[in-house]
Amino acid sequence: MDIKYKFSDLISLKKLQSIIESFSNIAQVPIAIYDINEEMVVFAKKRDLCVKSLKLNYDYSIQKVIQRIKKGEKHLIEICQDGGINIVGTIVIGNETIAVIMTSKFYFLEFDKEQLTKNIGIYNFSEYEGLKGIEQSKTLISEKTNTLLKFVEEFIQMLIDMGYDSMQHFQNEKKIKKAHDKLYNLNKRLESEREEIRSLAYNDAVTGLPNKRIFYKIFNAKILENSLKENALKGSLLILGLNNFKNVNDTLGYDFGDKILKICGDKLKKILLNDEAYIFKFESDKFLVFIPSVNEETFLINIVERILQVFKEQWSIQRYKILITVSIGVHIFSYTDINNETIIKNADSAMYKAKEAGLNKYVFYDKAISEALERKVKIENCLNKALENEEFFLCYQPQVNVFNNQIEGFEALLRWNSKELGFVSPAEFIPIAEETGLIIPIGRWVIKTACIQNKKWSEKNYKFDHIAVNISAVQLQQLDFVNTVKSILKETGIRAESFEIEITESTLIKSLNLNIKKLEELKSIGVKIALDDFGTGYSSLNYLKMLPVNRIKIDKSFIDDICRGANEEIIIEALVFLGHKMNLDIVAEGVELEEQVEILKNKKCDKIQGYYFSKPLKKLDAENILKTGLKFNRESS
Incomplete structure (x- = not known):
C-alpha cells in the first residue's frame, strides 16, 4: 500500500495526546493509536488494554491486527480472557488507511456463558461469585457495547476530520508551493526573455553585431x-x-x-x-x-x-x-x-x-555630393507638384525619310519647366521620376498628350505616319500597362497604327518573356514598336529575333564615329542589312553632319532623326512644318 501521508504528518501528536487522555478519563476506557507501520503513536491507560485473547493460544499481537486491516477488514472486535472486549477501528483518509485506534471495556460483546465459566478458575473467582457476576453483566452487554462502539465511531470521525483538515492544508501548501515554483520559473523565463530582449535591443539578431x-x-x-x-x-x-x-x-x-x-x-x-x-x-x-x-x-x-x-x-x-x-x-x-x-x-x-x-x-x-543630393531632393519635391501645376510639355522631333527628305513621323519628348527650378533636363529628372514611381502618372500624361496631338493633326489632314513616345521599364512592368495604352487610344480616338512606343534593350531585358507578351498584344492591335538606342545595351541578336518590333533605332554613339573610319561604316552597314533582312525599318539617331547623312543614305538607312534636320520642336513649330508640307533641307532646319 502506497501511503501518501503519515498519521503523524496529518495530526499533531502533542495535541492528540491531550485529547485522548481527556476522552479516556471521560469514557473510562484505555485508548491507543497505532500507525500503519505498527508503531504506537499516542495512548492513554495503556496498561488496561487487553493483551490476551479469550481464545487460548490465539495470536493477538498488534502486528496481526495491522495485517488484517491491510487485507481490508475495517473494524475488529476481540474478546479478552479477562472478560473485556477490544474494539479496533480504522482511520481512513483519502481512501487510505493511515492508522488504527484500539480501545477496551470490561464487558462482553456477546454473552458466552460456557466459555466464561471455563475462565473463572483462571482468575481465582469462586464459582458462585463468578456466575453471579456473569448474570449481572448480561443486562449491560447491549447498552455498554453500543455506547463504546458509538464512542469509537465518533472519535474516529473526529480524527478523520482533523486529518482531512490537515490534508487540505497540505494540499493548499502544495498548491502555494506549486504556484510559487511556477512563478519562480516564470520569473526566470521572463528574466531570460528580458535578457534576450536587451540583447536584441543592442545587437542584430542575424549577424550578432551591435546595432x-x-x-x-x-x-x-x-x-x-x-x-x-x-x-x-x-x-x-x-x-x-x-x-x-x-x-x-x-x-x-x-x-x-x-x-x-x-x-x-x-x-x-x-x-x-x-x-x-x-x-x-x-x-x-x-x-x-x-x-x-x-x-x-x-x-x-x-x-x-x-x-x-x-x-x-x-x-x-x-x-x-x-x-x-x-x-x-x-x-x-x-x-x-x-x-x-x-x-x-x-x-x-x-x-x-x-x-x-x-x-x-x-x-x-565631399561637399559636392551633398549639393547633388540636395538638388535631387528638390527635384523630387517639385516633381510631385509638376503635373498638377501643368509644368510639363512635349516637344516633337521629326523623323525624316533619308531619300526624299519628307517627314514620316515624330518622337514626342518630355520637357519640364519648373516654376521653382526653371528648366530641368530630362536626363536629370526622368531617373528620379523612375526611382520614385512618379513616372507612372507622368508617363500616362505623355501618352495621352501625344495621342491628343496626333488626333488634332490627323483631323487637319497633315501627312505623317506616327508619333512615338518613350516607355520606361517602370511603366512596362505595370500590370495594367497594356490596358492603359488601349484605354487612351480608345479615349482619344486615334488609329493604333499611328501610335508607336519606343523601348530600350535594358527596359526589355527585365522580365523579358512577360514584356514580350505585352508588346505582342499591343502589336496585334496595330501599335508600332521601336527598339531604341540599339547597340548600347545587350545587343543580343539571339533575342532580337524574338522581339515583336517594327523598327530599330541605331544609337547616336555609332553615328558620331561613322565619319572617322571604315570599321564604323561597316558596323552601320551590317546593322542596316540585318534589320532589312528581318523586315525592320531602320532609324539613325543623333545625326548632325551632312557627311553622316550621305554615308547613311549610301548604307540604305531608312530614316534620320537629329539636329541635322531639326531639333525637338514645340507643337506649334512642328505643326507649321506639317502645314507647309515642305520637304526638309539643311536651310529649313
Whole structure:
C-alpha cells in the first residue's frame, strides 16, 4: 500500500495526546493509536488494554491486527480472557488507511456463558461469585457495547476530520508551493526573455553585431570625449551597402539572405581584427564601420581596399557560388564642427555615389555630393507638384525619310519647366521620376498628350505616319500597362497604327518573356514598336529575333564615329542589312553632319532623326512644318 501521508504528518501528536487522555478519563476506557507501520503513536491507560485473547493460544499481537486491516477488514472486535472486549477501528483518509485506534471495556460483546465459566478458575473467582457476576453483566452487554462502539465511531470521525483538515492544508501548501515554483520559473523565463530582449535591443539578431542603437551610444560618447580634447584627431565613418541584395532575397529566400549577412559580418570582423574599429549592422543591407581616430586618408584607403578584396571573390554558400559586391561611402569628420546625423547622412550619400560608379567601388565624401543630393531632393519635391501645376510639355522631333527628305513621323519628348527650378533636363529628372514611381502618372500624361496631338493633326489632314513616345521599364512592368495604352487610344480616338512606343534593350531585358507578351498584344492591335538606342545595351541578336518590333533605332554613339573610319561604316552597314533582312525599318539617331547623312543614305538607312534636320520642336513649330508640307533641307532646319 502506497501511503501518501503519515498519521503523524496529518495530526499533531502533542495535541492528540491531550485529547485522548481527556476522552479516556471521560469514557473510562484505555485508548491507543497505532500507525500503519505498527508503531504506537499516542495512548492513554495503556496498561488496561487487553493483551490476551479469550481464545487460548490465539495470536493477538498488534502486528496481526495491522495485517488484517491491510487485507481490508475495517473494524475488529476481540474478546479478552479477562472478560473485556477490544474494539479496533480504522482511520481512513483519502481512501487510505493511515492508522488504527484500539480501545477496551470490561464487558462482553456477546454473552458466552460456557466459555466464561471455563475462565473463572483462571482468575481465582469462586464459582458462585463468578456466575453471579456473569448474570449481572448480561443486562449491560447491549447498552455498554453500543455506547463504546458509538464512542469509537465518533472519535474516529473526529480524527478523520482533523486529518482531512490537515490534508487540505497540505494540499493548499502544495498548491502555494506549486504556484510559487511556477512563478519562480516564470520569473526566470521572463528574466531570460528580458535578457534576450536587451540583447536584441543592442545587437542584430542575424549577424550578432551591435546595432544602430548601440552605435549611437558609442558614437555620442566618442564625440563628447574628443570634443573636449585640444588636439583631437579626426574620426571616420564607413557605410557599406551590399549591391542587389534584394534580388538575393527574392530569388533564393530570406533565410539564404540572412546567411549572406552573417558571413559578411564575420568577414568584416576578421578583416578589422587588428584595427581600432567598431563594426555595426546598420540597416537591411548595410554595415557601418566607425574608426574613432584617423591620421591620414591613406590609412582608410588601405582598410577599404582590404574589404573590397574579400568581396571580389565568389563565396560558396550551400550549393551556390555567390558573388556579393559592395559599395562603400567614406566620410572623414571633425568631432567639433558636425553632428552625428550629418555624419551618417554624408557617409550614406558617398555610398550611393559609389553605387553609381559601379560594383565594388568606394567614394570619399565631399561637399559636392551633398549639393547633388540636395538638388535631387528638390527635384523630387517639385516633381510631385509638376503635373498638377501643368509644368510639363512635349516637344516633337521629326523623323525624316533619308531619300526624299519628307517627314514620316515624330518622337514626342518630355520637357519640364519648373516654376521653382526653371528648366530641368530630362536626363536629370526622368531617373528620379523612375526611382520614385512618379513616372507612372507622368508617363500616362505623355501618352495621352501625344495621342491628343496626333488626333488634332490627323483631323487637319497633315501627312505623317506616327508619333512615338518613350516607355520606361517602370511603366512596362505595370500590370495594367497594356490596358492603359488601349484605354487612351480608345479615349482619344486615334488609329493604333499611328501610335508607336519606343523601348530600350535594358527596359526589355527585365522580365523579358512577360514584356514580350505585352508588346505582342499591343502589336496585334496595330501599335508600332521601336527598339531604341540599339547597340548600347545587350545587343543580343539571339533575342532580337524574338522581339515583336517594327523598327530599330541605331544609337547616336555609332553615328558620331561613322565619319572617322571604315570599321564604323561597316558596323552601320551590317546593322542596316540585318534589320532589312528581318523586315525592320531602320532609324539613325543623333545625326548632325551632312557627311553622316550621305554615308547613311549610301548604307540604305531608312530614316534620320537629329539636329541635322531639326531639333525637338514645340507643337506649334512642328505643326507649321506639317502645314507647309515642305520637304526638309539643311536651310529649313
